Amino acid sequence: MSYRKKHIKGKVQRIKPKKSIFKRLWFWIAILFLIIISSAFYFFLFYSGIQIKDIIISGNQRVSSSDIENLISGDINNKILGIVDSKSIFLINSDKLNKEILNNFPLIESVKVDKKLPQTLILNITERKPVGVYCQDDNQCFSIDENGIIFEPAEINSTGFIVRQMANDGQFYIGQLAFEKNIIDLILKVEKSLKDNFQTDIKTAIIASPERLNIQTNENWQIYLDLSPDSDINSQITKLNLLLTNGISADSRKNLRYIDLRPKDRAVVCDNEICGQ
DSSP states (O other): OOHHHHHHHHHHHHOOOOOOGGGOHHHHHHHHHHHHHHHHHHHHHHOGGGBOOEEEEESOSSSOHHHHHHHHHHHHSEEETTTEEEOBGGGOOHHHHHHHHHHHOTTEEEEEEEEETTTEEEEEEEEOOOOEEEEEETTEEEEEOTTSBEEEEOOTTSSSEEEEETTOOOOOOTTSBOSOHHHHHHHHHHHHHHHHHHOOOEEEEEEEETTEEEEEETTSOEEEEEOSTTOOHHHHHHHHHHIIIIISOTTGGGGEEEEEOOSTTOOEEEEHHHHOO
């Protein structure tokens, strides 16, 4: 055998045929991985057992459940890639639902969205409760809640006190904050104190300025309160309670004109005798 034949024969023996891709382990691992991902994708998006079937709405009295369902129907029925519909419970965006309901129903104060696997969406609604009536004028009044939010038209003789602002010419809309929460908090504290301790109700609360609140009782005497940032609201209410408990009897209140609680170290009492007829 010549050197050339021997050299070529050695090279031929060293060349092996390429292994088929179907016989490679990494190929089948990749296929298995794709199958698992596709199955999970199908399960989370299209499996019938996790499609929203029931919507349970509770806590609502004045807002219709069907109106809420109609509003959120688009958020529940999602289009995948803009083609295929899916009502998968895993696609529900609770924060988006919450925000959309609150933006469209001012009567609703809060919404709690719960997902009960596998097919139930639960909405717990808390509606606003009126504590008084806010009036821009006698022809335009709204119910207000404990946060100072106006949420529905109301009659001027509705249940609760009336709140007015002296220096406000702006237009108000349902769902808007009429005034700062600290003001409604103060009015409610005074109302509770008068009702619980002295069987007196608030008739009207007038925000005379950013630093002054005038409250008129159903006994037709007034209370002047300081709204400035450095004022002590609790101290003002304490002074009022002490005066009405120890200094001003129920009978004397018939002649009372006002109690000014704005001075820090004292209160000014004005009745028909002191202030004149």
